[in-house]
Amino acid sequence: MTLNRRNFMGKGAAVAAASLAAPMVMADGHGGKPRVVIVGGGAGGATAARYIAKGSKGEIDVTLVEPTRQYYTCFFSNLYLGGFRDLSSIGHTYGTLASEYGVNVVHDWAVGIDRDAKTVSLAGGDTLSYDRLILSPGIDFVEGAVNGWDISAQNAMPHAYKAGSQSELLKAQIDAMPQGGTFVMVAPPNPFRCPPGPYERISMVAHTLKANNPTAKIIIADPKPKFSKQALFQEAWSNHYDGMIEWIGPDFGGGNVTVDPAAMTVDIDGEVVKADVCNVIPAMKAGRICEIAGINDGNWAPVNGHTMQSRIDENIHVLGDACAQGDMPKSGFSANSQAKVAANAVRGALTGSKVFPAKFSNTCWSLLDTDDGIKVGATYEATDEKIAKIDGFISKTGEDAALRKATYEESVGWYAGITADMFG
């Protein structure tokens, strides 16, 4: 162990040193410890809370605002639809963050942000002050993105693109499909959370139906001419679920869709399909709180990749799906990776701890069928302009079964790893 300033001088001295290193914060006049408020306890927010609290060893006051007591990961929620996981296995709570890392966990919604006063107001009425604010609210849906659908239709036609009760609902609907029935997915346009997500979902739904309802049909109406890991998914669909899945791209009208949640019909380019289950995944935008904070440019909040600071307000860092950063896909892995860069920058700014250069990476695994896993990944660096891709890889078509099984097992290990990394 090398002696760094903090553990060498002890805590009191370190706070004094930190105040020299970060005079702006102390000049704000509230005395006491620097305060970080984090909105959203998902892949980005939970990781940031843990890393700031852990790294600063009590020197920073960390408050995490998250309405739900049980966070269900979207990652592996498709495996729940495929019957490979039960719902409780993808639920996580904030107990360890609070008890072991000293994070103040507040179960409430952030409803307002005053950037001049540097305060966050909560639905419950409280107001929290911050020196640095981290927003990792995930996504919301663009209103009017799918003709005939709005959020009030999410029970008839679930999105299941935020996990938990929506995932449960979609699974129940799939299980209740009549023999030979039709499952329709309305896929989202770019950019959206988890580029392979809809197609992994199709694979998992097909896996379930193949066992319980082998004459059922799956239709995907897609506004995109191509999608993530397309060759791999399409190979698997013809190998494992031959004849079951029909993908309708924009050339065949996949982008021209109107749904009728009351009648349970989907009009795809003039052809009306009766759906037994209709999974509508609308276009996405940054979680609404970013808009409220006034830090969006269009649908997303632009950030500086070196620190994940908002390009509009340097006291705010934006993580995960909500930010516009450059080349990284919107994934849990990316959000986790960005959170660590932000945590390092925030600690540096507030306590004068060493700031290291930003490094990012991402790997997304998808499951195609039992023991048939694939992956895609890349490394990234921060440039002044954006987070830029350095190097990447993708699974290949025609890989042997042993490799695919190992890839799946790796994804299980990754899930255990990232959730431990988020929640402690």
Added chain:
Amino acid sequence: MRWIYGMLLGFGLLGSPAWAEYDVHAIGDAEKGAKVFNKCKGCHQVGEGAKNRVGPHLNGVFDRAAAAVEGFKYSKGLQRAADGGLIWDLEHLDAYLENPKALVSGTRMSFRGLKKQHDRANVLAFMRAYSDDPQNIPEAAPTAVASEVELSPETLALIGDPEYGEYLSNECTTCHQKDGSDQGIPSITLWPAEDFVIAMHAYKVKVRSHPVMQMMAGRLDDEEIAALAAYFGNLE
């Protein structure tokens, strides 16, 4: 004459009652066991001069308490089992090698296990040779594998900065669990620095084949690899 150890194993220990159900015929061929031991060599040495690597050296393991090699940092899981009285007799070694985590929950041995009983019997016959009478230990050199990559002495001598390593480790802990538990992605904690450094360089120059690891290692320089080795090698 190595088969003789197998014989000893097969007949010499028959006395113990737990042993009675064991399939005696499967005990056996130390020479074949030497080949099976190739699967262990990445982590374990055995024989004269054997040192602790990723795993403890395996000299004298038979019939002694688990987790007893001096200077090796065992997992809490294995230590707990040892405190609970785990002795490496044939039966327990066999169970451990069949499925390490089933016998010792929380063990850091990232090894899937040997599913075939004859593989276990053979490798145990082989290991047995390094346990009893010292004069029976063959003259062969320790079973260290030749290094996968040739690294300059300067690279190997680099002392990493664990604080930098801790920051860099953020990228690793998305998949590798810091406490060494392993559910499909191997443990990387408490490795000797040299093994860690060699493994990372082997990925970097693509001698080792995993694409994620090639990519991650590919952009780490010598000092960063040393820093990671220093950090992960000394975790509490």
